[in-house]
Amino acid sequence: MINFLALFGVFFKIGMFTFGGGQAMIPLLQKEVVANLAWIPMKEFLDFVAISEITPGPVAINMATFVGYKLRGLTGALVTSLGVILPSFIIILIIATVAHTFRTNRWVSAFLDGLQPVVLALLTYAVYSIAKGGIPAWWGYIASFGILLLILKYGKKLNLFLVLLAAGGLGLLIFR
Amino acid sequence: MEQKKLITYTAGHASFKKQLLLFWIFFIIGAFTIGGGYAMILMMKRYLVEQYHWIKDEEFYDMLAISQVTPGPIAVNMATFVGYTQGGVLGSVLATLGVSIPAVAVIIVIAVFFPGFKDNVWVQRFFAGVIVGVVAQIATIVLDLGKRQKWTIVSAVVCAAALGILFFAREVSPIWLILGGGLVGIAVEALKPHGTGSSTTKRAS
Numbered sequence: 001m002i003n004f005l006a007l008f009g010v011f012f013k014i015g016m017f018t019f020g021g022g023q024a025m026i027p028l029l030q031k032e033v034v035a036n037l038a039w040i041p042m043k044e045f046l047d048f049v050a051i052s053e054i055t056p057g058p059v060a061i062n063m064a065t066f067v068g069y070k071l072r073g074l075t076g077a078l079v080t081s082l083g084v085i086l087p088s089f090i091i092i093l094i095i096a097t098v099a100h101t102f103r104t105n106r107w108v109s110a111f112l113d114g115l116q117p118v119v120l121a122l123l124t125y126a127v128y129s130i131a132k133g134g135i136p137a138w139w140g141y142i143a144s145f146g147i148l149l150l151i152l153k154y155g156k157k158l159n160l161f162l163v164l165l166a167a168g169g170l171g172l173l174i175f176r
Numbered sequence: 177m178e179q180k181k182l183i184t185y186t187a188g189h190a191s192f193k194k195q196l197l198l199f200w201i202f203f204i205i206g207a208f209t210i211g212g213g214y215a216m217i218l219m220m221k222r223y224l225v226e227q228y229h230w231i232k233d234e235e236f237y238d239m240l241a242i243s244q245v246t247p248g249p250i251a252v253n254m255a256t257f258v259g260y261t262q263g264g265v266l267g268s269v270l271a272t273l274g275v276s277i278p279a280v281a282v283i284i285v286i287a288v289f290f291p292g293f294k295d296n297v298w299v300q301r302f303f304a305g306v307i308v309g310v311v312a313q314i315a316t317i318v319l320d321l322g323k324r325q326k327w328t329i330v331s332a333v334v335c336a337a338a339l340g341i342l343f344f345a346r347e348v349s350p351i352w353l354i355l356g357g358g359l360v361g362i363a364v365e366a367l368k369p370h371g372t373g374s375s376t377t378k379r380a381s
Contacts (some may be wrong), residue, residue: 015248017372019288020350021213022249024377031269051294054303057208057279065283074284080279094244096268099261099311102238106215107362112238114361116321117331118353119241121338123318126214127311130341132309134211147312151218154224160219161208164238171305172298 002039002071003077010037011083012063018045020122021153022060040067060084136175143170190263195270198263202255202274209275210303211310213250218313220254221320230262245354251275279289334360 010032018025026049033039040048052062061081068080100107135141147167151158200345209216217240227378243253259271286293293299300349325331338353 001276015371017247018249019247020244023212024250024349025249028340028343028368033341047294051190052283053211054294054299055279055282055286056210057276057282058206058209058213060249061276061279061365064285065280069284069287075279077284081276085248085252085276087271088246088252089218089256091246092253093260093265095246096257098259099239099242099252099257106365108367110361111358112241112361113278113326114334114359115218115241115354115357115366116237116244117335118236118338118357119244120318120321120325121335121342122244122353123214123217123314123321125342126212127314127318130207130211130214130307131311132306136304137312139184140304144311144315147309148315151312151316155191159203160222160313161205163313164208164210164306165178166360167307167309167312168302168305171308174299175304 004072004075007072007076008079008083009067011068011080012087015084016087018031018060022058022063025060025063029063037107039071044070139174140171143167143174177352179199195263195267198259198267199274200269202259203277206251206255206275207278209251210306214314215310216251216254217317220258221317224258233259233324237324245351245358245378277287330360330364 014025014028014032018028025100030042030045032102034042034045048063048066052059052066055062061084064080064084065077068076068078070076072079085097102112125164131141147163151160195211195222198306202356205219205223208219216239221236225233231239236240239257240250243250243257252275256276259268263270325335334357338357341348341353
């Protein structure tokens with residue numbers, strides 16, 4: 001049986017070295033728990049990924065909970081989830097304590113200004129890749145564009161959660 | 177000359193009520209983040225910038241940028257960041273727990289009760305519909321960020337180059353693109369004629 005410390009260690013390490021968001025964690029996690037440690041068979045791992053992508057919450061935490069639960073039950077799930085969250089938490093906490101000085105430093109400020117166009121590019125690419133991977137038919141793209149126009153027109157008056165639920169409901173109706 | 181502060185600190189005297197509110201906001205955001213961390217950006221901005229006015233527009237985007245150059249899920253990074261600056265250490269713990277608990281809970285429920293969850297055709301259709309909404313929300317953020325970007329020849333080239341790399345060389349990790357953009361920013365600053373530094377130099381202080 002896999003002990004909790006090993007479980008925690010693997011997810012802490014992955015949380016520590018995954019840059020660029022939770023999606024970037026999947027290949028790393030696969031290498032670790034499927035290939036190196038052989039804790040989870042490949043097919044099951046892919047099932048976990050598929051479910052994590054359609055359930056609420058960051059994919060990284062979904063995956064950690066799945067693997068932890070599968071290997072050591074409820075306690076395992078909590079151990080792995082905590083493991084994957086803690087590095088982020090600690091690192092951001094340290095940064096946040098000095099963040100108020102960022103914009104007063106010429107070089108940090110220049111660095112932040114310089115990376116903004118890249119963030120814009122990453123978000124643009126995210127729109128493309130999420131749409132390509134998740135919208136099954138052309139009328140889905142039309143619907144998406146329509147929702148975009150609604151958000152732009154009604155702004156703050158539009159409840160974004162209801163928009164998502166309504167979009168889900170629309171999906172039940174139009175996607176076959 | 178004004179010195180721009182990244183974070184409006186209220187951490188020292190945040191009330192317990194505000195800390196609980198932080199938990200609640202991030203819990204709701206966590207519960208509605210489907211399809212990866214980018215999906216929650218617009219909702220976060222609504223709450224933090226537009227509804228509660230806790231942070232300013234540019235602070236929000238600075239935090240988002242920092243959350244992408246640091247390891248871990250963007251949603252968790254943002255929760256910890258906002259939680260700390262708005263509610264101190266307890267605020268950061270509560271916000272981080274808030275964004276994480278739905279993710280843990282839903283997977284445990286599925287693992288225990290609904291192992292066939294993802295093969296259900298209605299689940300698949302509902303999810304495809306939600307993605308339609310998510311794509312529209314991220315597109316909204318793209319337009320917002322594009323509008324407030326200070327467009328220069330350099331920033332346009334950096335943006336185009338990053339897009340080109342993302343579309344045609346997908347193996348590149350986003351972190352290298354982000355660091356590259358930051359370094360370009362530093363290079364531009366270094367090449368500026370002496371004494372005419374950016375608005376954030378302390379020349380007048």
